[in-house]
Amino acid sequence: MNLKKKKIKFGFGTYGIGEKKSRNFCSEKSRIYFLNKVYEEGVFFFDTAEDYHKGFSEYLLGKAFKKNDEVVIATKISPINYKKNILQSINESLRRLNRDRIDIIQLHWPNYNVDDLKIIESLYEAFSMKKIKYVGLCNVTKKYLDRFLKLSMGKLKIKIIQNEYNLFERSVEEKLLNFCKKKKINFLAYSPFGSSKQVNKIFSSVHIKEISEVFRLKPSQVILQWLSYNGAIPIFQTSNLSNLKENIMFDSRIISTDFFEKINKEFEVKVVKVLPIEIQIVESFSGKFYTNIEQAKKNIYNFSPSPMEVAMEIKENDILKPIKLKKTRSGYSLYEGQLRYWGWVLAYGNNSPIEAIIE
Ligand SMILES: NC(=O)c1ccc[n+]([C@@H]2O[C@H](COP(=O)([O-])OP(=O)(O)OC[C@H]3O[C@@H](n4cnc5c(N)ncnc54)[C@H](OP(=O)(O)O)[C@@H]3O)[C@@H](O)[C@H]2O)c1
Structure with missing residues (x-):
């Protein structure tokens, strides 16, 4: 498909469909069937990653859309693989996706242990070999994107930026969104309905419900229209x-500008500065969390990027987004952003306040 001619209005994320222990899909066949249904309903853009369930999401897309050129697939390389051979990663994705060329290859996160120029060279090599068409970057700050664009000197076709953006996470509004607009790069919002802990909160918002009633829309459609x-x-x-049918019909009716401005105000995110020393890590983070700086430095859980890499990233290109905290009797507890928290502490120590959103 020629992406120059076709405008992307929305895309389908494939993290969930590849989950091995899924409540919703019992077999490979049912997952492939569902992906085909998604396409039949009018979705042509699919987002995936080599990292999603060890390539299983990519594999499912490959099975569902083997000979379908109308389907655009954007996949991602994991930062751990920038060190090894990027071409090898691309070849493995191509094999799973059953394709000769990847429409859009995205860098999942910046990796400060690897020279960006080297990454650019490898991507250019893949482009010259017709293994990839466009490039995308995920989880970046405006500063990082600006630098990457200058380094790549127009060699790569940078088509998309993908960051978290929803009613509760609006950091991108400060600089990145406008910068993308200026550079004519598509900005993709992942987790449009909030992180898993916030989905219910967004859907039960009184304000969103009110607007839905006025415009006879579903809450999901109001949220997608707002984005x-x-x-x-x-x-x-x-x-x-x-839910899918609801979502893809989101732009069939137009909500007036003043209502959008109302939402912008109602969901204004208050970012505060908190000393790391006041923050406790008590949440489980799926059982994988560090409680002191030595553990974070050692990175025994092999997080990629590691806290040390995040620290370098923060120093060079700003913090990606605020961490999320809950108020406790004695201070705060961290419930989202463990790597950013440890990255910050490793970069600036315990007595330098970090940006946070208090739930
Ligand atoms: N680049 C990155 O680093 C990155 C990070 C995270 C995610 N992503 C991409 O973004 C995709 C989506 O992100 P996400 O899974 O975090 O969030 P999301 O799309 O905001 O989905 C959250 C949940 O909302 C529910 N939902 C969807 N439509 C609904 C509707 N109309 N009414 C009620 N509930 C609805 C879904 O549950 P039901 O199944 O019950 O409908 C879904 O599990 C991922 O699959 C992945 O491709 C990228």
Whole structure:
């Protein structure tokens, strides 16, 4: 498909469909069937990653859309593989996706242990070999993107930026969104309905419900329209066909500007500065969390990027987004952003306040 001619309005995220222990899909066949349904309903843009369930999401896309050139697939290379051979990663994705060329290859996260120029060279090599068409970057700050664009000197076709953006995470509004607009790069919003802990909160918002009633829309459609109004292309996932149908119809009615401004105000995110020393790490983070700086330095859980890499990233290119905290009797507890927290502490120590959102 020629992406120059076709405008991407929304995309389908494939993290969930590849989950091995899924409540919604019992077999490979049912997952492939669902992906085909998603396509039949009008979705042509799919987001995936080599890292999603060890390539299983890519594999499913490869099975579902083997000979379908109308389907655009954007996959991602994991930062751990920038060190090894990027071409090898691309070849493995191509094999799983059943394709000769990847429409859009994205760097999943910056990796400060690897020279960006080297990454650019490898991507250019893959481009010259017709293994990739466009490039995308995920989880970046405006500063990082600006630098990457200058380094690549127009050699790569940088088509998309993909960051978290929803009613509760609006950091991109400060600089990145406008910068993308200026550079004519598509901005993709992942987790449009919030992180897994916030989905219910977004859908039960009184304000969103009110607007839905006025405009006879579903809450999901109000949220997706709001993102689109602010210049983002939402990438959503669902395991439910009626939710999917709702989502893809989101731009069929127009909400007036003053309502969008109302939402902008109602959901204004208050970012505060908190001393890391006041923050406790008590949440489980799926059982993998560090409670002191030595553990974070050693990175025994092999997080990629590691806290040390995040620290370098923060020093060079700003913190990606605020961490999320809950108020406790004695201070705060961390519930989202463990790597950013440890990266900050490793970069600036315990007595330098970090940006945070208190839930
Ligand atoms: N680049 C990155 O680093 C990165 C990071 C995270 C995610 N992503 C991409 O973004 C995609 C989506 O992100 P996400 O999974 O975090 O969030 P999301 O799309 O905001 O989805 C959250 C949940 O909302 C529910 N939902 C969807 N439509 C709904 C509707 N109309 N009504 C009620 N509930 C609805 C879905 O559950 P049901 O199944 O019950 O509908 C889904 O599990 C991922 O699959 C992945 O491709 C990229």
